[in-house]
Amino acid sequence: MVCVAHLREKPELTNPVLIEGLPGIGFVANIAVLHLIRELKANRFAEIYCSSFQDFAVTVEKGQTRHPVNELYYHKGKAGERDLIILYGNTQALTTTGQYELCGRILDISKELGCRFVITLGGFKREQEVNTPKLYVAATDKETVSKLLNVGAEIIKGQIFGVAGLLVGIGRLRGFRGFCLLAETLGLYPDSVASRKVLKVICDMLDLEVNLDSLDETVEVTRNLLENFGLIERPLMKKGKKESQFRWFV
Amino acid sequence: MVCVAHLREKPELTNPVLIEGLPGIGFVANIAVLHLIRELKANRFAEIYCSSFQDFAVTVEKGQTRHPVNELYYHKGKAGERDLIILYGNTQALTTTGQYELCGRILDISKELGCRFVITLGGFKREQEVNTPKLYVAATDKETVSKLLNVGAEIIKGQIFGVAGLLVGIGRLRGFRGFCLLAETLGLYPDSVASRKVLKVICDMLDLEVNLDSLDETVEVTRNLLENFGLIERPLMKKGKKESQFRWFV
Amino acid sequence: MVCVAHLREKPELTNPVLIEGLPGIGFVANIAVLHLIRELKANRFAEIYCSSFQDFAVTVEKGQTRHPVNELYYHKGKAGERDLIILYGNTQALTTTGQYELCGRILDISKELGCRFVITLGGFKREQEVNTPKLYVAATDKETVSKLLNVGAEIIKGQIFGVAGLLVGIGRLRGFRGFCLLAETLGLYPDSVASRKVLKVICDMLDLEVNLDSLDETVEVTRNLLENFGLIERPLMKKGKKESQFRWFV
């Protein structure tokens, strides 16, 4: 199977931008993109799962199961806004090969829908707390780098791992332009400050009308989902948690 | 090849339920499902093997070889009983990817036969012996959770690994409903008490007429098979065993 | 690619037996089968290589390269002899998945040529030197076990790893009968005593006229090939060897 994509509908979009928001350092992208989905009331149109995701199910409060999955949403822009394809999910692939397969599939679907520009987000890990996180950028081409330098970002030096790097990297080989935007973060918990920072830049660039007042609510939703997936500690239930950390696969 | 399924026949079933019983903690599912097969005289209609199973053959008493394999049986319900597809076997897949491939294939076959509901069973590992094992549940939807809470199960908190989690998790993405039912167990040996507990709930729910008197016989059969596969210790032949634990693959 | 098979010709065979002889403990199978090929002047008709073989080339004395490969030979039996398909090679696959793919491919080709019986050979590792190695057997069915018990073999208890186990194990699932025959060996070097022992049984069973006088020559050829592949130590050139054990892959 490798990667299976269930498409519920095939949206009609005009020159859409793909925005990535999978879990990563500080969950900067994950929060930012969930906030976009909530505020824009974006429509889920595809679910993707891969054999390189974790092989477990997870339970939420009322005993219902959730599965490692990636989802695609669309937003048809109003009055000058850009059309969007939004990649959201609770996991990246566990293996290098899986990451390639996942990104390949996402770019396939996006290209089919007319998309030629990809934005990936993330956290730039720091050892020390920073009050005003700086932004860092890398892009497929000089023009795009310039635009981001103009809004105050600095250039990323080094390697960009994971989906944030691959979508821009493979994308370039497939004729996409795009950039990766990172905000400084300690990276130890869902970081609303860093998320707000990248989100603001994205909204300005794409003329999106998004209210950031309720961002902290989105952070809470993210924190809850992550706890269920064991991606972050559940601070107030440590005793209860021990018990639930079992594996019963032989 | 990935996963190869040999179908001996394509049974005509009405709204069948898939019940999973592969080896896992305490072999709770493995025993329960073998007992169903024996008591209902279910018919084997498919054998599945995957490149992610162990790469060995195993010998049974008289020198005959057995191979890592999963099998599907069917039971056409009599007088009010639900039709069943029963998944039995001596192994799960060894890798995450393999587990996805295996579960994907099983759901494919089940869906083709009209199945939209999946039940997975297992043991919930405890450090201390429990006299009356409790039951735990997670399900694809609220209604199904409720039904199981009504028969005394509690909600699973955390992650459900292996085929027990995946069949329900991927199943949900493919339009299946279902649940995972676990019984507390030390998990160190084939646990007839825990098996009896889950089996009783399943039989009541599906109106299956199954005599549980001979369950201990089924436990013995299971213990024998597992010893051959090296999944559990052969208590009375330790000296003889050393000798037979060789690998001759370079 | 997974496994690529180059067929040079498609031989016309009558009810042929597949005999496996890949490298393994004591190189028992490898020697036995090479001797069959040499003495019967069997014809190479296929070369198989897999992405799960080692990723290197090897040089032989005059600077020519050799590659990890499996080969199939055929022998059309004369006067009462059984037709043969002989599997020879300088490697097994490196991964579990690879072993399945390799064996699946070999059984595909064999079945296509009318083969329904598979013999695998090997060494049964002992810690102490044995003067007269005993034979051990496991088979797909009782009748075949009996035949081998009649020639003095004992029953294998436990797990048979690698191609020797898989070909018989998967073979059974695909409608092949067959057996695995092992001879006791220290397993530290190409063992001509153990090889002679299994070869004698095979030749008797299949009415093959094979002269075993020159078996030690075959052992020498095997030793040479193995040294080139780094599978065994090159005893007389240790100084020279250090230098050649380099890797230049980054």
Added chain:
Amino acid sequence: MVCVAHLREKPELTNPVLIEGLPGIGFVANIAVLHLIRELKANRFAEIYCSSFQDFAVTVEKGQTRHPVNELYYHKGKAGERDLIILYGNTQALTTTGQYELCGRILDISKELGCRFVITLGGFKREQEVNTPKLYVAATDKETVSKLLNVGAEIIKGQIFGVAGLLVGIGRLRGFRGFCLLAETLGLYPDSVASRKVLKVICDMLDLEVNLDSLDETVEVTRNLLENFGLIERPLMKKGKKESQFRWFV
């Protein structure tokens, strides 16, 4: 996806030779081949990427992203020169399986373009610095070995890992002739002396008019690319580098 090849054009070539130049010990091949591309003004006609490459993007000075990739160039020979297919890139595959897939794909494309001869280059690692590096050779056939012995190369004893070994090894199974030519090197940095040595032999053999005066420039270009990819240390910026060596994939 495994390996994806984007062909920009399908060049018309006459009996071309494939020359491999991926990163390896001392970057001997990488430098030599890049120099051929620069001096011959070879045309890039294909880009290949595989799911077994690293899953990251890399940034170059001005913030632009580069991706792990292999590229194919062609050169139509002038006046007696041989037509060439040149394999260049910034990575080999990370896994054994990946190396097979990559080499298989490259041989497919080359065969399709009429190529039946493959040359791979590399460094032969030495512990001590050598002033005048010796050349070592292995080849698919005696005639080719002889030709290289005539220009002063010695025979490689042992195993040739990576693409340098596989292209010649698998190539032979697919009907290619060819050789692997290595020059002694410390292997710790891009080695212009070793590169010059192999390049000179190749140019003589294929009657290529290539000026080697500017080879040191090519070495500098190579060093720069490798630093961006983290394959070699960036000597003058160690302080700055610490900061950029982050991973932000969860």
